Amino acid sequence: MLSSTATTELDPFSPRTLALLDRAAAFCTTRASRLTETRRLVLGLILESRKPAGAYDILDHLRQYQRNAAPPTVYRALDFLLAQGLIHRIERMSAFIGCAHRLDCHHGNGCGHRAQFLICSGCGAVSEVEDSEISHAITSASRKIGFKPQQSTIEIEGICASCQQADST
Amino acid sequence: MLSSTATTELDPFSPRTLALLDRAAAFCTTRASRLTETRRLVLGLILESRKPAGAYDILDHLRQYQRNAAPPTVYRALDFLLAQGLIHRIERMSAFIGCAHRLDCHHGNGCGHRAQFLICSGCGAVSEVEDSEISHAITSASRKIGFKPQQSTIEIEGICASCQQADST
DNA sequence: ATCTCAGTCGTTATAATATAACTAAAGGCG
DNA sequence: CGCCTTTAGTTATATTATAACGACTGAGAT
Ligand SMILES: [Zn+2]
Ligand SMILES: [Zn+2]
Ligand SMILES: [Zn+2]
Ligand SMILES: [Zn+2]
Numbered sequence: 434m435l436s437s438t439a440t441t442e443l444d445p446f447s448p449r450t451l452a453l454l455d456r457a458a459a460f461c462t463t464r465a466s467r468l469t470e471t472r473r474l475v476l477g478l479i480l481e482s483r484k485p486a487g488a489y490d491i492l493d494h495l496r497q498y499q500r501n502a503a504p505p506t507v508y509r510a511l512d513f514l515l516a517q518g519l520i521h522r523i524e525r526m527s528a529f530i531g532c533a534h535r536l537d538c539h540h541g542n543g544c545g546h547r548a549q550f551l552i553c554s555g556c557g558a559v560s561e562v563e564d565s566e567i568s569h570a571i572t573s574a575s576r577k578i579g580f581k582p583q584q585s586t587i588e589i590e591g592i593c594a595s596c597q598q599a600d601s602t
Numbered sequence: 603m604l605s606s607t608a609t610t611e612l613d614p615f616s617p618r619t620l621a622l623l624d625r626a627a628a629f630c631t632t633r634a635s636r637l638t639e640t641r642r643l644v645l646g647l648i649l650e651s652r653k654p655a656g657a658y659d660i661l662d663h664l665r666q667y668q669r670n671a672a673p674p675t676v677y678r679a680l681d682f683l684l685a686q687g688l689i690h691r692i693e694r695m696s697a698f699i700g701c702a703h704r705l706d707c708h709h710g711n712g713c714g715h716r717a718q719f720l721i722c723s724g725c726g727a728v729s730e731v732e733d734s735e736i737s738h739a740i741t742s743a744s745r746k747i748g749f750k751p752q753q754s755t756i757e758i759e760g761i762c763a764s765c766q767q768a769d770s771t
Numbered sequence: 772a773t774c775t776c777a778g779t780c781g782t783t784a785t786a787a788t789a790t791a792a793c794t795a796a797a798g799g800c801g
Numbered sequence: 802c803g804c805c806t807t808t809a810g811t812t813a814t815a816t817t818a819t820a821a822c823g824a825c826t827g828a829g830a831t
Contacts, residue, residue, distance in 0.1 A: 467798090467807080467808085471809075487787085487788080488787095488788070489787070489788075501810065501811080503810075503812085504789070504790085505789090505791090505809085505811085506809075506810080508788095509808080509809075513808095524693035524755065527787085527788060527789095549740075551744065551749045551751075554752070566739040566742065566743060567739040567740060569739075570735040570736040571718075571736060571758055574731060574733035574736055575760065577733075578763065580722075580729075580762055581760045581761045581766060582720075582758045582759070583723070583760040583761070585757065585758045585759070586693065586694055586756070586757040586759075587754070587755070587756055588693070588754065588755040589740055589751045590751070590753045590754070591744065591749055591750045592749070592752070593749055594747065594748030594749060636779085640779090640780080656816085656817080657817065657818075658816070672781075672782065672783085673817085674780085674782085674818090674820090675781080677817095678779080696816085696817060696818095773831090774831075775830080775831095776828095776830100777826100777827095777828095778826085778828105779824100779825080779826075780823105780824080780825075780826095781822105782823090783822095784819105785818100785821100786817100786818075786819070787816100787818070787819090788816075788818090790814080790815065790816090791812100791814075792811100792812090792814100794810080794811080794812105795809080795810070796807105796808080796809070797807085798805100798806085798807075798808090799806080800804085
């Protein structure tokens with residue numbers, strides 16, 4: 434599930450991932466939270482994966498760098514990363530992806546967001562979008578019945594643009 | 603997790619549930635699918651529960667009526683009921699609820715629908731709604747990036763109306 | 772009537788995901 | 802340093818879900 438583009442034992446990540454990890458480190462500094470080595474490795478492994486990474490996939494890869502890693506090692510790191518908003522959990526897949534918004538956008542760090550996820554059943558890729566129309570519709574539908582929404586899971590399964598092209602050839 | 607309003611060993615369900623089971627049986631007849639005794643029991647147990655029922659909760663209760671029920675017994679019944687659209691799986695809870703639309707509405711049986719679920723973090727109740735604004739927003743957001751949506755998981759966690767009242771007293 | 776095939780179910784074992792509980796080490800701070 | 806909080810190691814276990822295989826059942830076909 435995780436791609437294997439590791440270069441060295443000591444610094445396994447691609448330049449892109451390293452840049453994102455630097456952003457994550459800076460972000461954690463501003464929040465006075467600690468991106469420890471284990472947490473950084475877990476985030477890096479998630480960012481390297483082109484598909485959502487399962488906890489035990491992450492564990493397998495983590496063990497290349499920390500021999501004695503165990504399930505709690507990974508789940509604690511995941512809990513931390515979720516709490517910081519650096520990753521998302523995809524419920525339908527029991528798997529985790531990096532937050533595109535937190536690490537990739539140019540709106541500045543720390544702004545909250547309400548994301549939706551488009552899951553391609555062809556290639557398994559998941560893309561994160563932030564559509565205000567969906568968010569508003571959810572808020573308004575909730576209000577209609579007196580429900581006070583706090584957190585949403587929006588996961589849309591279907592076929593991504595590139596898989597549609599691949600099919601039509 | 604399941605309420606215990608069973609009346610007799612042989613016919614454990616409330617009048618309301620019995621009526622819904624009758625509808626389910628009629629619905630299955632129209633589709634030439636078989637609502638067997640085990641499947642009927644599992645659906646009944648789900649309908650009796652005021653909260654989403656986990657597979658192993660269902661199993662515990664099912665064993666009162668079928669001593670040798672095992673996990674596959676329940677999961678097979680759940681697979682069938684999901685395929686018929688008689689229940690939904692709530693991903694965030696790994697649990698199952700009856701489909702309000704299929705069994706309760708007056709639009710006639712067999713019409714598909716795109717439901718959303720409001721999960722109360724106070725009382726654990728889940729209500730199913732069908733909001734076209736949300737559905738349209740999802741379709742339109744998907745189209746914007748060339749994604750072809752097929753199936754959505756929309757789960758909104760928050761506080762239901764009655765829990766809000768309870769808090770404010 | 773019996774054959775056969777698909778669908779259903781019983782049974783056992785195991786896979787996959789996640790957490791509890793306790794101990795030890797590490798880091799911030801007076 | 803000594804104290805306290807956070808983080809991590811370790812073992813065991815809980816929770817959710819499926820694989821695999823054989824037996825039974827019931828509806829048509831021969
Ligand atoms: Zn995000
Ligand atoms: Zn795709
Ligand atoms: Zn429904
Ligand atoms: Zn409530």
